[in-house]
Amino acid sequence: MRNVKLKFVGINSNFRPVIKVDGQIIKAKKNEFGSYEADYNTDNDNVEISIERNLELNAKLWWLYVIISFIISIFGLFEPPYDKRCIVIDCKFNVKLNDTNEIKLKFNTMNSQGKAVEIETQNQVDEIKNEYYVDKKAKTKRNIITLIKILIWLVLIIGIIFFISEKI
Amino acid sequence: MQSQHTSSTGKIEFQVFSGRLGKIFSNLSIVFLILSFCGILSFVTTAFVILIGFTLIILSIGTIFVLIPNYWNNLMTASTITVKITEFFFENFLIFISCVILFSILSFIFLKLDKQEKHSSRIILSSIVIVITIISIIVFASGVIK
Numbered sequence: 287m288r289n290v291k292l293k294f295v296g297i298n299s300n301f302r303p304v305i306k307v308d309g310q311i312i313k314a315k316k317n318e319f320g321s322y323e324a325d326y327n328t329d330n331d332n333v334e335i336s337i338e339r340n341l342e343l344n345a346k347l348w349w350l351y352v353i354i355s356f357i358i359s360i361f362g363l364f365e366p367p368y369d370k371r372c373i374v375i376d377c378k379f380n381v382k383l384n385d386t387n388e389i390k391l392k393f394n395t396m397n398s399q400g401k402a403v404e405i406e407t408q409n410q411v412d413e414i415k416n417e418y419y420v421d422k423k424a425k426t427k428r429n430i431i432t433l434i435k436i437l438i439w440l441v442l443i444i445g446i447i448f449f450i451s452e453k454i
Numbered sequence: 455m456q457s458q459h460t461s462s463t464g465k466i467e468f469q470v471f472s473g474r475l476g477k478i479f480s481n482l483s484i485v486f487l488i489l490s491f492c493g494i495l496s497f498v499t500t501a502f503v504i505l506i507g508f509t510l511i512i513l514s515i516g517t518i519f520v521l522i523p524n525y526w527n528n529l530m531t532a533s534t535i536t537v538k539i540t541e542f543f544f545e546n547f548l549i550f551i552s553c554v555i556l557f558s559i560l561s562f563i564f565l566k567l568d569k570q571e572k573h574s575s576r577i578i579l580s581s582i583v584i585v586i587t588i589i590s591i592i593v594f595a596s597g598v599i600k
Contacts, residue, residue, distance in 0.1 A: 302570050304466060311466070342474065345467035355474055364481035366474060443513050450510075451521045 287327050288383045292335075294322040296393030303375055303393075306336045330383070337377040337391075337403065341369055343424040343431075352431055361442065362435050372425040375402045378414040394418075466570060473568030479561035480576050483554050483583050490550035490590070493543030500536045504529070547594060551587055558584045 290307070294314055297303065305312050307326045314322035326333065345351060359365035373396045381389060390406040402418045405411055492502055507529040510518055518525050543550070558580045565573040565580070 304463070311463075340463070340466060340470065342467075342470055345471070346464060347467070351471045351474070355471075355478060358475065359478040359481070364478055364485065366477045366481075439513075443510075447510070447514055447518055447521055 287329055288385075288387060290326040290328065290333060290381075290383065290387040290389065292324045292326065293388070293390040294324075294393065295390065296395075297322055301339070301393065301396060304338045304340055306338070307333050309334070309336075328383070332380055332382045335377075335379045335381060335389070335391075337375055339373075339375040341372060341374060341421060341424045343368060343372075343427045344374075344421065348427065356435070361438060368428050368431065369424075370428070371396070371398070372421045372428065373398060373418055374421045374424075375418055377403050377416050379405060379416075380412040380414060381407065382410040382412075384409055469568045469570050472564045473571055473573065476561050476564030476566075476568060476573060477576065479557045479564060480580055483557035483561055483580065486550050486553040486557060487583055487586065489543065490547055490554060490587075493540055493545075493547050503536055503539060551591060551594075554583060554587045558587070 292305075292307070292312070292314070294305070297314075305314065305324070308328065308330070312324045312326060314324040317323050342348065342351070355365055356362050375396075381387070387409055388407060389409065392404040392406065394400065394402055394404065397418055398420045400418055402416055405413075511525075514521075522528070561580045562577060562584075565577050
């Protein structure tokens with residue numbers, strides 16, 4: 287059984303990636319210095335580390351979540367906005383394991399393009415993917431939602447104005 | 455492995471959604487707290503009426519003046535309407551305050567369900583709102599405000 291010590295630097299409340307080791311989502315704990323740490327045990331000679339960022343609008347039931355949020359928040363009036371930039375992370379590393387395995391992943395500032403993570407380790411690493419990119423599908427969804435909201439609001443305002451004009 | 459992976463992703467997606475719901479309920483609880491105090495503080499009601507009046511002007515891009523020719527006069531003589539609105543808010547104080555408690559508790563639960571992000575400030579805010587609400591109910595029930 288081999289133990290892999292993982293350390294993640296640069297994660298904050300605005301940036302919460304999903305970290306998977308060999309396809310399993312791992313939970314990292316915050317340490318006293320503000321970075322996150324996780325341990326992973328495996329019998330394999332190498333591990334595959336993948337990092338993703340799940341945007342709200344990429345969820346399976348995103349349309350249902352959007353409708354529920356819109357109704358509960360009184361036609362979107364008290365709803366927090368959806369991520370404007372729609373930047374996602376796509377990282378995949380294949381790490382060959384030694385006797386001691388310490389892997390430090392430093393997250394770069396989110397940009398629409400560029401390298402997402404700097405990896406520091408004594409192990410041999412094969413970088414398969416390592417990038418930030420704009421999720422155009424999510425951005426399109428966001429624009430459509432905004433447009434629909436504006437249309438609904440226009441209909442509502444016209445309705446209210448006619449209602450008031452009828453009353454007065 | 456594949457199904458386990460899928461369900462985990464679904465769980466994360468739901469947690470993120472519950473965080474959103476928590477924020478919405480937190481916002482609603484604050485709005486209803488203000489509404490419940492509108493009856494007690496009549497000047498807030500006046501400000502509220504004027505705010506809605508101006509919002510309608512902005513949102514209708516001025517067309518409201520065409521649809522309602524004496525709209526401005528009506529808005530300026532809002533004091534009479536304000537009395538009625540103040541009465542409405544005062545009579546429905548308990549309904550508004552119940553909504554505040556309900557939304558604060560819901561906000562608290564949903565924010566706690568989101569394990570992807572810590573919402574410490576929102577949770578503290580919801581707790582403060584609940585405390586203010588309980589104090590308001592005690593003051594209202596003791597008959598200080600009539």
